Amino acid sequence: MDQPTVGILHPGSMGAAVAACAATNAAAVLWCENERSTASVERADRFGLTAVATLAELLDRSDIVISLCPPAAAEDLACDVAGHRFAGVYVEANAINPERAQRIAALLEPDATVVDGGVVGSPPVRGKSPTLYLSGPAVAIERIEALFAGTVVQTAVLGTEIGKASALKLAYASFQKTSRVLVALAMGMAREYGVDQELIEVASRRTDSYLSEPQYVAKTAARAWRWGPELEEAADTLAAAGLPPEMLRAAASTLARWNDAKDDGSLTLTDALDRLAQP
Incomplete structure (x- = not known):
């Protein structure tokens, strides 16, 4: 051919x-x-x-x-x-x-x-x-x-069947991307109370946890403009399946706080957490 x-x-x-x-x-x-x-x-x-x-x-x-x-x-x-x-x-x-x-x-x-x-x-x-x-x-x-x-x-x-590939993509993204959002929220909470380094130490004992990679929060912030709409799509898919979409919509709303950080490769963890704490 x-x-x-x-x-x-x-x-x-x-x-x-x-x-x-x-x-x-x-x-x-x-x-x-x-x-x-x-x-x-x-x-x-x-x-x-x-x-x-x-x-x-x-x-x-x-x-x-x-x-x-x-x-x-x-x-x-x-x-x-x-x-x-x-x-x-x-x-x-x-x-x-x-x-x-x-x-x-x-x-x-x-x-x-x-x-x-x-x-x-x-x-x-x-x-x-x-x-x-x-x-x-x-x-x-x-x-x-x-x-x-x-x-x-x-x-x-x-x-x-048209739709199977899309469903698999969003099913995986719903876990992977929301997990990164949860890391950012956990780090933000811990930093507010001055225990962020202790949180990293606790998480480092479990290398299979995204929480052991807090440096990825900055990358999450830079990609938020793409990830948020993707999670909205995943939330629609959950709703269509009769499953609760609220968790993914909340994650998308959290990501929206970083929309002005689009593709900013210079962000640090501190920068990202500062932006997250400022609605």
Whole structure:
């Protein structure tokens, strides 16, 4: 089979790194530079992606499109793609709830073939090897598996039902991200009473606990702008399953206190806790 041309929507920290891996088995990896930030341009250049001027050009040239964007934008982006009657394979790889994944599939079909995807793990750089979970039509999934064959992005198939990959992504995120929020709250409470070092000492006796990694609180703060909406999606999924969503909504609300720390790699634990304590 000829190597496909791939379009990435959009080259954020995860999208650009995943797209760079796809380039191993693709004729080209395209991204649309229209209305994107300077940071996106620099990131796309760094990962060797090919810029095109418009979404229409990207869709006309692409056999496979991978959507990796903030959760809130996923449906609007899919609407734009549907408006161009894209007829290739569309990988809906955003952290959205299963019902939204199914709505997006209905929006794009029958012109496009939709694969539900969920990336679990860190962006594939500096030795990291995330897994892209896939569910949907078998023939389309085979094309995505071939696209990432031999790269550090692992693929795992969950079946043919749209929504399964999204559900697994959010189920894992609901634990992993809320646990990090709880660490921040525990550290903030302990610091207020002058026992934060003692808390770290207690936690260090249990190396399997996130509480033994308080330095990660600063990273959590820098990623809060992405994690909060993801937890809202997970809360919607819990509610749809008849399970209580309040814990995840509270975690999302806590993360919102850090929204102005977007991607700030210079934050320290002290900075993050100071911001958390100031509504």
